[in-house]
Amino acid sequence: MSDFARPAGVASPTAGARLLPRLLPRLLPQLSQAQVALTHPIRALDERARASLLAIPAERPLTLYLDKRELVTLMTLGSAPEALVLGYLRNQRLVRTVEELAAIQVDWEVAACAITTRHGIADLAERTERRVVTTGCGQGSVFGGLMDEVEQIRLEPDARMAQATLYKIVDLIRVHPSVYRQAGSVHGCALFDAQGELLYFVEDVGRHNAVDAIAGKMWLDNIDGSDKIFYTTGRLTSEMVIKGAQMGIPFLLSRSGTTQMGHQVALQVGMTLLARCTGRHFLLLSGEQRFVFETELADTPAYSQPKPAV
Helix, strand or coil: CCCCCCCCCCCCCCCCCCECCCCCCCCCCEECCCCCCCEEEEEEECCCCCEEEEEEECCEEEEEEECCEEEEEEEECCCCHHHHHHHHHHHCCCCCCHHHEEEEEEECCCCEEEEEECCCCCCHHHHCCCEEECCCCCCCEEEHHHHHHHHHCCCCCCCCEEHHHHHHHHHHHHHCCCHHHHHCCCEEEEEECCCCCEEEEEEECCHHHHHHHHHHHHHHCCECCCCCEEEECCCECHHHHHHHHHCCCCEEEECCCECHHHHHHHHHHCCEEEEEEECCEEEEEECHHHEECCHHHHHCCCCCCCCCCC
16 A cells, blocks of 8 residues: 555544554644634625625635745635645645655735745656646646556455444534535535544535545544545545545545546545435445445434424
């Protein structure tokens, strides 16, 4: 398994997290703690011309400068910018280990992030020359060389997920506090342990941003993906499958569908792909050897949020 299938990072505070072995003290980058409003109020008129205030998700550019070289501008909600940047660098294979980075400093006043490496990246221009624009909403992109490395990824064959765990995850996502419930128009991604306990939840204007932010958190917190479950509200595109595989995650769930290439890549890397996960319904599309069916649970009622007392 590659270094990116088994990321490095500091110990997670989550009890259910499976940690990678730590042989030597790690030198982590200095991170800013940039914060910004996640919603923006606007005036709206309904079908009866009645005015009201409507909260909509904030969307703002963040231009990344890697060792003073302009790299890319990401459109983001801004909920976890440092993790987003770290995960972007990781998933684009621009850095191989988190220790290569000296600092990630986000400044929302100038909508920029200064990334400093410890020893530079000699072939940066060559590695970023080829770019593939993906179907990720918000115009996701991957550097072309990334596609060539998919065949090297192998996921944990012995990982298992029970149908009860899938239902636990779907029920939890339905009631989890989120920007989407308040304002809509965002995608959410979440990482769960093998028992269906929530480790991370991130929302952004594009699902590729949300998955990158979780990748960054996993790297920093030393979380091994080999027994984890990833959930996304967005489509299971090739980009989503490739990024999940890079994190070493064998299970990818979505309340939406998949694309032909997403399904093809899942078959290629041996990922267990589940789509249309709503209520008690789901479609298992690949990797059925990892899934433990409990078909009698399909007739049990889905969890519903309790109604407030009158």
